[in-house]
Amino acid sequence: MSSLTDPSRRRAVVAGLAGLASIGAGALPTLARAAQASDTPETLRIGYQKSSTLMIWLKSRQTLEKALAPLAVNVQWHEFTSGLPLLESLNVGNLDLTADVADAVPPFALAAGANLTYYAIETPSPTAQAIVVRQDSPIRGxxxxxxxxxxxxxxxxxxxxxxxxxxxxxxxxxxxxxxYLTPADARAAFERGSVAAWVIWDPFLAAVQRQANARILRDGTKLASYRRFYLAATPYAKRRPDVLALVYEELRRAGDWIKQNPGPAAAWHAPLIGLDAATVEAANTRRTYQVQAVDAASIGEQQRIADAFTGQGILPKKVTVASSPVWKPA
Incomplete structure (x- = not known):
C-alpha cells in the first residue's frame, strides 16, 4: 500500500503540487476571466415604433427579459416615430435589433450603406396602409x-x-x-386641411377613420403587399445567432396569440399606444401578424421596391438587396 511516507510517492505529490502552482499562476486566472466574461450581462438594444405590435407585446410582458436572462442578456428598448429613423439608428450602431418596419424602409437604409441582416418577416397585409382624404373632400380618385x-x-x-x-x-x-411629416404632424395637417391627402398605416389609419371619419382613396390591394421586416445589425447577427433564434420564436408565439385573441389583445394594446380598444381591434383585423423566415420571394419584392425608388430618382443609386445577409432559423 502506497503512502506519503514512501519517498517515490512523496516526490510525485510534490511534483503535482508544483504543477498546480504553475497552473494557478498562469492558466487559472485566464480561465477565471473567461468564466467572468461569460457571466457579465450584455445589453440587447431593440428599436420599435407604435405599429410594432408584436414587439410591444413582448416588451409589456418582459418576455424577452425573462427568456434571455439565462444567456446573461439584458434588454433595452428605444421607441421611434417611423421606420426610417429607426433603421438610421441601427446603421450608426445605436441599435442591435429592430422590430418590424415596412417593406419600403430597408432599401433606403441600404442606399445609405447600412450593414443589416434580415431575420424575419410578417406575411403581407396590403389593406393595413392606405391613402386617405377627408370625408368632405371632392377628391374621388x-x-x-x-x-x-x-x-x-x-x-x-x-x-x-x-x-x-x-x-x-x-x-x-x-x-x-x-x-414629409411624422404621423403625429401629418394627422394635425390632415385635420386642419393643410394637406389634401395623407398616406398612413395602422393603427394610425384605423384611428383617423374612426375619429376623423377619413375616407380611403386607395389601399394596397394588388398594388403594395406591405410585408413588414425585422432586421438586425449584421455584426450582432453574426455574433449572437442564439439571441436572434430566441427573439424569432417569441415573435411567432406573440403573433399567434394576438390573432387568436383579438378582443383581449386590443384591450391590452390600446392603453399602451394611447388609442381605444375598438380602434386597435379594427387595425389588427388588417394585419396578419404571421411571422416567417425571410424567403427568396420577399427579397425579390424588396429589390422591386428599391428599383422603383431608384427609377424615380428618390434613391441616389441602385441597391442590390441580395447582397445583404439573411438569417435563417434552424
Whole structure:
C-alpha cells in the first residue's frame, strides 16, 4: 500500500503540487476571466415604433427579459416615430435589433450603406396602409391628387404605396407636392386641411377613420403587399445567432396569440399606444401578424421596391438587396 511516507510517492505529490502552482499562476486566472466574461450581462438594444405590435407585446410582458436572462442578456428598448429613423439608428450602431418596419424602409437604409441582416418577416397585409382624404373632400380618385399636397413619412411603406398608386393613375411623384411629416404632424395637417391627402398605416389609419371619419382613396390591394421586416445589425447577427433564434420564436408565439385573441389583445394594446380598444381591434383585423423566415420571394419584392425608388430618382443609386445577409432559423 502506497503512502506519503514512501519517498517515490512523496516526490510525485510534490511534483503535482508544483504543477498546480504553475497552473494557478498562469492558466487559472485566464480561465477565471473567461468564466467572468461569460457571466457579465450584455445589453440587447431593440428599436420599435407604435405599429410594432408584436414587439410591444413582448416588451409589456418582459418576455424577452425573462427568456434571455439565462444567456446573461439584458434588454433595452428605444421607441421611434417611423421606420426610417429607426433603421438610421441601427446603421450608426445605436441599435442591435429592430422590430418590424415596412417593406419600403430597408432599401433606403441600404442606399445609405447600412450593414443589416434580415431575420424575419410578417406575411403581407396590403389593406393595413392606405391613402386617405377627408370625408368632405371632392377628391374621388388618385388621379385628382395631381398638383395637391400629400402628407406621408419619407421612406415608409406609405411612400411606396403612394409611388405605385400614382403610377397606376398615370402620375409620378413629380406631379404632387410631397409633405414629409411624422404621423403625429401629418394627422394635425390632415385635420386642419393643410394637406389634401395623407398616406398612413395602422393603427394610425384605423384611428383617423374612426375619429376623423377619413375616407380611403386607395389601399394596397394588388398594388403594395406591405410585408413588414425585422432586421438586425449584421455584426450582432453574426455574433449572437442564439439571441436572434430566441427573439424569432417569441415573435411567432406573440403573433399567434394576438390573432387568436383579438378582443383581449386590443384591450391590452390600446392603453399602451394611447388609442381605444375598438380602434386597435379594427387595425389588427388588417394585419396578419404571421411571422416567417425571410424567403427568396420577399427579397425579390424588396429589390422591386428599391428599383422603383431608384427609377424615380428618390434613391441616389441602385441597391442590390441580395447582397445583404439573411438569417435563417434552424
Amino acid at each position: 388618385v388621379a385628382q391628387l395631381k398638383g395637391q399636397r400629400v402628407a406621408f413619412a419619407k421612406g415608409a411603406g406609405a411612400h411606396y404605396l403612394l409611388l405605385e398608386a400614382l403610377a397606376e393613375a398615370g402620375l409620378s411623384m413629380r406631379d404632387i407636392e410631397p409633405a
